Amino acid sequence: MDYSTMTPAQARALIREEKITGQTSGMCAGYAQANLVILPKDLAYDFLLFTQRNPKSCPVLEVSDVGSRQLHYIAKDVDIARDIPKYRIYRKGELAGEYTNVEEFWQDDFVSFLIGCSFSFESGLLDVGVPVRQIEEHCNVPMFKTNIPCTPAGIFKGNMVVSMRPMPYDQVVKAVLVTGEMPRVHGAPIHIGDPSVIGISDIHKPDFGDDVTIKEGEVPVFWPCGVTPQNVVMNVKPEIVITHSPGHMLITDIKNVELKY
Amino acid sequence: MDYSTMTPAQARALIREEKITGQTSGMCAGYAQANLVILPKDLAYDFLLFTQRNPKSCPVLEVSDVGSRQLHYIAKDVDIARDIPKYRIYRKGELAGEYTNVEEFWQDDFVSFLIGCSFSFESGLLDVGVPVRQIEEHCNVPMFKTNIPCTPAGIFKGNMVVSMRPMPYDQVVKAVLVTGEMPRVHGAPIHIGDPSVIGISDIHKPDFGDDVTIKEGEVPVFWPCGVTPQNVVMNVKPEIVITHSPGHMLITDIKNVELKY
Numbered sequence: 001m002d003y004s005t006m007t008p009a010q011a012r013a014l015i016r017e018e019k020i021t022g023q024t025s026g027m028c029a030g031y032a033q034a035n036l037v038i039l040p041k042d043l044a045y046d047f048l049l050f051t052q053r054n055p056k057s058c059p060v061l062e063v064s065d066v067g068s069r070q071l072h073y074i075a076k077d078v079d080i081a082r083d084i085p086k087y088r089i090y091r092k093g094e095l096a097g098e099y100t101n102v103e104e105f106w107q108d109d110f111v112s113f114l115i116g117c118s119f120s121f122e123s124g125l126l127d128v129g130v131p132v133r134q135i136e137e138h139c140n141v142p143m144f145k146t147n148i149p150c151t152p153a154g155i156f157k158g159n160m161v162v163s164m165r166p167m168p169y170d171q172v173v174k175a176v177l178v179t180g181e182m183p184r185v186h187g188a189p190i191h192i193g194d195p196s197v198i199g200i201s202d203i204h205k206p207d208f209g210d211d212v213t214i215k216e217g218e219v220p221v222f223w224p225c226g227v228t229p230q231n232v233v234m235n236v237k238p239e240i241v242i243t244h245s246p247g248h249m250l251i252t253d254i255k256n257v258e259l260k261y
Numbered sequence: 262m263d264y265s266t267m268t269p270a271q272a273r274a275l276i277r278e279e280k281i282t283g284q285t286s287g288m289c290a291g292y293a294q295a296n297l298v299i300l301p302k303d304l305a306y307d308f309l310l311f312t313q314r315n316p317k318s319c320p321v322l323e324v325s326d327v328g329s330r331q332l333h334y335i336a337k338d339v340d341i342a343r344d345i346p347k348y349r350i351y352r353k354g355e356l357a358g359e360y361t362n363v364e365e366f367w368q369d370d371f372v373s374f375l376i377g378c379s380f381s382f383e384s385g386l387l388d389v390g391v392p393v394r395q396i397e398e399h400c401n402v403p404m405f406k407t408n409i410p411c412t413p414a415g416i417f418k419g420n421m422v423v424s425m426r427p428m429p430y431d432q433v434v435k436a437v438l439v440t441g442e443m444p445r446v447h448g449a450p451i452h453i454g455d456p457s458v459i460g461i462s463d464i465h466k467p468d469f470g471d472d473v474t475i476k477e478g479e480v481p482v483f484w485p486c487g488v489t490p491q492n493v494v495m496n497v498k499p500e501i502v503i504t505h506s507p508g509h510m511l512i513t514d515i516k517n518v519e520l521k522y
Contacts, residue, residue: 049309053324053334151334154326
């Protein structure tokens, strides 16, 4: 079965039936995928304010109503407790388990935050001929903790996590312009070049994801990363937080190109 | 004294001393001005979510910390209870008074929302030769209630309020492009042409602001308006809400052109 040409509704149906439990990269070509953070309502105001103050690392696509497992705007007929291939449950900031369905853990006070994902702008980069190394090498994008402080909000504070894509110098301007047009999926790079400037000591030792090849004559380009909000939430060690498992995203009904407007 | 060439800090100092108590239109040329809505914390989550779901009519520039009269990002050394020339206090949705200083009414649970204002894009329109009729006619922009529903959030729901600027047909595309570059101050128009399509029965009877001349061969162009959130809040009839008085805005330290990025 070719997952890349499926509609989002078809893919989500297979995910709900647990016929798809793997990563969603490449599925439903052209449609945006979203990061998930589910928090109890008593943390939701501070978290929503954190996303408002840090739109580059936390571009919110939708916030659910309190207790609701439905969405209204980015996807129809969603059950947010079942329509993601793999979830992670964290208790007091520690990973407590991975599940393909979190119905049994649902609480009436849960609020779901769906956050834009760099998968959306990567198709834009490929379209204009900018290489995306971790796709070429069939691995995860390398991600690094930085010394760039996020703007704190209530109980949430911490530094930005960035993703890195190496490219030839003559592609950098094109990459800035293409991604700069898509602020709802992280937008333009936050840094270009020397990793030490943003507190990264070894470009081949990512804090999350995989190491990728940086060829002779290439420059590392860094984007704000959707792992930032998860990282910041874990610092607070909440009783319970549910997220997607890395790479196992919500497939939305919104086309990537719509995220420009 | 020429208010147009003052720095924002100078103007705010005169406002705090109550030497300026009038409208701020035209002051500190090039700097953004902001709408104000102050609400008690128990309404702040629903209101913040409303702004997230309705970014065109409610583009948030900054949200204060709970109880704080300071701002951190759009202006330095601000006292939000004193640095606006004229405030309005509403109790249960009814105007209870206008004040040049609201210190005596301050509550520890107040949250201040500063919302982008179309003054910012009007200078962009003038720069490229698009007329702004209410500036030419020295009056307020005409504003209308529409039949365009906002996306509800918690207790807040209602229709969009729009501002209208008439212009020659051959200026419309330029106006769309210039304002479309500034999503943090309402962005592109929401409607162009026939007012009845969005539920406006008489273009010369605005619900707020003043009637302006529409010349032969001109088309009315409508933008989402910052009065929308005030209007939606009043529907709920909260115990207390404080806003700026129309046209009496917060002058920020952010240049209008910075709001493009």
